[in-house]
Amino acid sequence: MTKWNVDEFVQAIVSKTESQYEKKIDEATINEVYYAVSAIVSQEITGSWTKTKESYQKNNPKQVYYLSMEFLIGGLLESNLLNSGMWESCNQALVKLGFDPVEVYRQERDPGLGNGGLGRLAACFLDSMASLHYPGHGYGIRYRYGMFEQRFINGYQTELPDFWLKNPYPWETRRDEEAVYIEFGGTVHMLKRNDGSLECKYENTDKVLAVPYDVPVVGYKNQVVNTLRLWSAEPIFVSSQSNTEDYYRHLEHNHSIEQISGILYPDDSSEEGKRLRIKQQYFLVISSLKSIVKDYKSNVRKSLIHLPDYVVIQINDTHPSLAIPELMRMLMDEEGFGWDTAWRITTKVFAYTNHTILSEALEKWPIAMIKSLLPRLYMIIDEINERFCQGIWFDHPELRDKIPDMAVIADNQIHMARLAIVGSFSVNGVAKLHTEIIKTQEMKDFYKLYPNRFNNKTNGITHRRWLVMANPRLANLITETIGSRWIKHPRELTHLLRYTKNRPFLEKLGQIKQQNKKDLAKYIHKATGIVVDEQSIFDVQIKRLHEYKRQLLNIFHVIYLYNELKENPQLDIVPRTFIFGAKAAPSYYFAKEVIKLINTVASVVNHDPSIKGKLKVVFLENYNVSLAEKIIPAADLSEQISTAGKEASGTGNMKMMMNGALTIGTLDGANIEIKNLVGDPNIFIFGLRSEEVFNYYQNGEYSANETYQNDERISRILHQLRDGIFGQQDLEFKDIYYHILSTNDPYFILEDFDGYVETQQLVDQAYQHESKWLSKSLINIAHSGKFSSDRTIQEYATGIWRIEKQ
Template sequence: MTNWTVEEFMEDIRKETETQFQKEVSEASHQEIYFAISAIVNHQIDKDWEKTNKLYKNKKPKQVYYLSMEFLIGGLLKSNLLHHQMLDVCNTALEKLGLEPEEIYKQEHDPGLGNGGLGRLAACFLDSMASMRYPGHGFGIRYRYGLFEQRIINGYQTELPDYWLDNEYPWERRKPEEAIEIIFGGTVHMHKKYDGSLEFNYENTDKVLAVPYDIPIVGYQNQIVNTLRLWSAEHTSAESPLEFKDYYHEIDHQHTIEQISGFLYPDDSSHEGKHLRIKQQYFLVAASLKQIIREFKNNGNNDLQKLHEKVVIQINDTHPSLAIPELMRILMDEEGFSWDNAWMVTTKTFAYTNHTIMSEALEKWPTDMIQHLLPRLYMIINEINERFCQGIWFDHPELRLEIPKMAIIADNQVHMARLAIVGSFSVNGVAKLHTEILKQQEMKEFHQLYPGRFQNKTNGITHRRWLLMVNPRLSDVISETINDRWIYRPRELTHLLRHIHDKPLLTSIGKIKQQNKQELANVIYRMTGIKVDEQSIFDVQIKRLHEYKRQLLNVFHIMYLYNELKDNPTLDITPRTFIFGAKAAPSYYFAKEVIKLINTMAEIINHDPTIHDKLKVVFLENYNVSLAEKIIPATDLSEQISTASKEASGTGNMKMMMNGALTIGTLDGANIEIKNLVNESNIFLFGLRAEEVYHYYHSGEYQAYEEYQTDERITQIMNQLRDGLYGYYEFKDIYYHLLSTNDSYFVMKDFADYVETQQCVDQVYRNKDEWLSKSLINIAHSGKFSSDRTIKEYASSIWKIDNI
């Protein structure tokens, strides 16, 4: 590893700026300096990348391939500098050149490759695999526009294209020579060959070229560089140009191809949206599997019967489930395997991670659409289903009545989660409660059928980004207190428990939190024009906007506090700044109404002089990784308030805990495991438990209208939504939705307990030493939630791979 001095780094910046842009540093724009530094880092990365690839080729280890529709990797410049031990040198060099480092780093546009926790988890996993020297790589899609860029206009979410590729992306390497042809649709002709085997021919198909773009995944100070390969959909060169009279048809055809890697999660409420989603998913898995098999053979492995000895493929949620029938197709149709041999190899190669317990979120696609788009794959899925159902009928008579609930094809739908379970050797949940609910409730019949297949792997986050990089002042204090071994072994953060009464340390941590809050207050002012009190409690809820995550419960609490202050302006409460960051799916009307409500409420509360700035409400638009990196170190209170049993794990809870925030939450997802570590006295818990939620669902005992009528606070809040206090009857739909659905996520049921728990938060925060001691206890236990731990568990008990 190269060790630059500050002077050497300054000289390299000068040389790169002159070489790339023919400018002196003093004349170059911030963006040009960003590209110059990226080039310096890339020189080192390319050397290490080549060495790593040679190492894998020579040692031929078993490798893991992580298939995911999302990789929310965030900005890579600071991360790559950190991993190459160059960040401090770069910062100093920039300062000596008269530049502000953060101004340079913010020139990097977050790649539009993901939306929320699923994609960020995948990114953390890749980081940990490289940093722990595991041979592991990612496969995804190179979306040109990502999800969308969120703008708030008159309080409403407005979706704009995310032009993240408008400028050159310095971290990707285009590899057109390794492009792969993918076919869709057409007609499949089957006939027997002379030896009795079947041959399949295709005609009238649509061809698409999957062109790879490789992004380096840099290990932490170990010279290992793994690969994230993203596929871009392009024209096949084999297609002959159409005649001039078909020009417009050709333009339309090009647009259809480009849509495949156009943007993340097209709206699947329409036929066209479903069609495109299936195309995207097959495009990803077909290209990735061909690449995996190509690499397997290039490494001198000609016997695909042993594929599982050198390859394990992890399916990240249901989106890549078509990889299972696609591998069967390749093995049978292209490699001449029998069904039984192909099925044996397939079911020893795939492992499936489930990320949801909400049945409506488990993907299923119309059979006629699969049959039209992927005719040969549909034949294979149908055969898998027939054999699976027959196996249950003959070998498990006790489950015969459950076959309709287990069949891969049922109700004219292909059920992707069922396909993933049947075709994988391992199925894992992502938190202990989540896994138990899968085993005992949502996938109970499959667990009965495959009792050894289900296991838990609680999610994790990379502490290198989410503590070391985003909170360097806190990281330095931790290292000064317990040594810097925690960076390599994050569980050693527990040594901080010896210091929970160390007054000077607590004072230092308190000062760092205040500095972080001041910096976030500046960001908030720049983004919104709202001035917030950095001495107030920074109460933060940052996550995808969905009913089960219950941003609305948070809103109800704010409305309650505002009503209390209007009645009694001298009310003694600790000032609070409520910070939201969230995107709602474009077609998710209710979620978008909640965003409008938050912004309307903010407009009223923030401009009401009678409450003396005791409350401020901020909605930060276009929430992404870079914004999270500013918010998380400044958070005092982490809102993890999903309806119990609905949140599979959560990772925002881990990130904020790691930076010293205290959690207010339900006993859901990883909150339970946080509670078990830090003790109930260092987390604020409230609300129904999972078993109570299930009881109410099944018994029908809960009546939302009674809750609305009996709690005067809820009555007032609901009536304010209905009667237009927050704007011309605009939010009556929220009022009617809660009552017409019987408050299906128990916002009103949990409200009283939530308010009482928030009052406890207020009281504890007044005692700074007590709050900081609790904060330090949370930091000390957060090492358990490093993704290094998670990946080590995957490697040892699922993937069976060794670090190199």
């Protein structure tokens, strides 16, 4: 890539605007300038993209293919400018032309390709693979609509269509020449060939065209551009229909095909929704495997028996698990391998990342549904299960009584996590605690069977986006202080530890945080009309809304503080601004009730003059990557308060730590590893430990009702929900009240409440000593390099994938 000076960039923007829109630059809209800059960057990237592909074709390295239902990539213009070395020149050129760079970059809509941490992790991993010179690519689905666009109406979450492709997406390239055909349903006939082998014949299948759209993944200033390939489901063109009835049937059929890549995570509470999810998952894996095998044949030109030497496929959670039987099908039915050889190849190609121990997230599909949609795959899954169970029976008699709990097919369902474990050579957790829970509790029988297969790879985040790009003021201070090597070698952030008592440095750090808070306060006012105190503690919880993440515990603490202030308006506490960002799944009633509660509490607290502005509650709509980039640099306190043992890792904890926020959290997920690095004085830990939670589940000794009866603070809060100031309208929150008590508080909100309140008081006290707080903040920043996704990818590359830098 060429180096651009500011004047060259100015001229390029002027020229591109005139050629694309036939307008002089002073007549162009900010949106037109965005597309003009995107076109310049895209053109600059293309040369390196082509050279990277040619290099892989020439050298035939082992490559990794990352299969994921989500890639939460966020806006790419600023990221691509940064990684291609054009960011600063572009910023200065836009200013010279009279445009605010931030406003230009905001013209880009976040692609609706992901929902939460799973998808953002996948995006960070792709960035790190390219930046570390590893040949690695992503495969996903090009959803026309994201999960949904969130709006609040009377405090309730309302879901609107997220049509992110309404305007042209400048980073994708459609590859019609690489489209593949896919078949669903129909009837399978197994025919014997003359040599005795079996041949599969299909009848009456539904045929779908899978068209790839490629998005470049730009490495940081290294000329490497890998590929994110996204598949779009399209009907196969039929020229005419004989009558009107056929025509409308044809339109309906085409619509059903387009739905396969229509929306991220369709509601699977109905049979129709389940069928669509299975179709999506199979669509992803068969399209991707066809593409991978085609590239292998054209580049490597060897028998597929050598596939594991050149290809490794990482399954990101259970969603792409159907890739295992699909590769078996391709090897046997299309390549003519026998079962044993095909299985040996398959189990050397696939590696599986587990992201959860929650039973509802470990997918299970009804046998009848898989049989109907994927009849040949069901035959293969059935055979995998039969051979696996027989292997346990004959080779591991000590596990015979565990077969019902380990079988891939059990209780008339296909267990996708079990299929992924059985068919992979590696199974990794995403934090040390999570991996230990997998090995000793949730998947302990599989661990006994395959002890060498299980390993840990703690998650990471790309510091280039979440620090360099999202918080340029802090990044510049770091570079001025310790040089720029940390951008490529993030562990060198530890050099900042020598400044933890350096008053001038800490003052600059405090000024940067204050400016970031000022920027966020302006955004909050513009977005919500709420005026927040820039000097208050910005207490932030931003993540998917789920019971185990315990946004409810957070808002209970807010209610408690409000009650305290109502009784004693002179109470000496540091003012707090509680900031929430979260989406609840459309069918997740309880989570949506929590959103309504937070908004109701906000309405009461924010409009009560008697508490003198000491508390504010803000729930920002439509949480996504772009919003996270605004919030995280301004956070003082990072809420990581999941029930211990439930959060696999978390990555929001890493992002906020990297930007100087202190963590308040349980000993869960990566919080433990953060604590071990920064030390007890620089993190706020409370609550049950995972082993205590496990023991409560096992022995049933916990009584939520007893805690409710004995703690006046808790009983008051719950009464306020049921029939008090927050629940006056038709007993609005009675469902939350009864849910907690009738289900015995399954996520231990009441049990952890006292410890949470006490620890929040420690936060209040610590924040009053500014220099000490800033020193703690700096210690967190200095240790955050450990959580760069560069480190994680390096561990995957050497410990699982066995791939080399190119």
